[in-house]
Amino acid sequence: AQSVTQPDIHITVSEGASLELRCNYSYGATPYLFWYVQSPGQGLQLLLKYFSGDTLVQGIKGFEAEFKRSQSSFNLRKPSVHWSDAAEYFCVVLGAAGNKLTFGGGTRVLVKP
Amino acid sequence: DAGVTQSPTHLIKTRGQQVTLRCSPKSGHDTVSWYQQALGQGPQFIFQYYEEEERQRGNFPDRFSGHQFPNYSSELNVNALLLGDSALYLCASREGFTSTDTQYFGPGTRLTVL
Numbered sequence: 001a002q003s004v005t006q007p008d009i010h011i012t013v014s015e016g017a018s019l020e021l022r023c024n025y026s027y028g029a030t031p032y033l034f035w036y037v038q039s040p041g042q043g044l045q046l047l048l049k050y051f052s053g054d055t056l057v058q059g060i061k062g063f064e065a066e067f068k069r070s071q072s073s074f075n076l077r078k079p080s081v082h083w084s085d086a087a088e089y090f091c092v093v094l095g096a097a098g099n100k101l102t103f104g105g106g107t108r109v110l111v112k113p
Numbered sequence: 114d115a116g117v118t119q120s121p122t123h124l125i126k127t128r129g130q131q132v133t134l135r136c137s138p139k140s141g142h143d144t145v146s147w148y149q150q151a152l153g154q155g156p157q158f159i160f161q162y163y164e165e166e167e168r169q170r171g172n173f174p175d176r177f178s179g180h181q182f183p184n185y186s187s188e189l190n191v192n193a194l195l196l197g198d199s200a201l202y203l204c205a206s207r208e209g210f211t212s213t214d215t216q217y218f219g220p221g222t223r224l225t226v227l
Contacts, residue, residue: 034215043218043219044203046215046217094213100169103155103156103157104155105154
């Protein structure tokens with residue numbers, strides 16, 4: 001069975017500082033990996049996805065993530081955080097085509113002015 | 114092009130009642146999934162519909178049932194509501210059952226059970 005762990009429930013970061021959100025997955029083969037963001041009152045929005053190839057993937061809003069097979073990790077990063085980045089972030093795994101999405105518990109990001 | 118839409122936005126029910134939530138997928142999408150997001154948690158997969166049939170089901174009781182119509186829209190029905198059913202219910206759609214294409218999510222329906 002596939003699973004996703006996001007170790008940090010809350011992260012507070014100052015505006016302009018860098019941000020890194022951790023994600024560890026469990027799956028027998030190379031999974032399809034996603035990061036979604038959920039802002040208050042808005043639906044889940046896809047930030048980026050990894051299927052294969054280059055292990056560093058670029059997404060929208062200046063986010064990037066790195067897939068590390070040896071560590072079963074897919075951490076999300078942003079060099080300089082904006083106040084609008086305050087939201088809940090979910091790491092998601094798709095084990096195989098047609099399967100369900102499995103979400104981590106989420107990391108809530110607070111941005112200090 | 115409208116994205117995934119859901120109705121109603123909010124709903125308040127009492128224990129034991131039944132509820133129906135509705136979802137219209139993004140244009141061109143034929144596969145619809147439903148997720149339950151309890152407060153402070155990540156979404157949990159309920160079930161997935163394709164070609165008007167339930168194709169996969171998560172760990173939810175039979176009180177949760179669904180339907181997909183020929184126009185690909187979908188309904189989620191919950192019978193004998195419990196307090197624990199209070200959650201945000203999300204609908205997601207994509208094109209193709211075996212596809213790995215991005216799933217697009219609707220804004221959700223907030224269900225409160227009193």
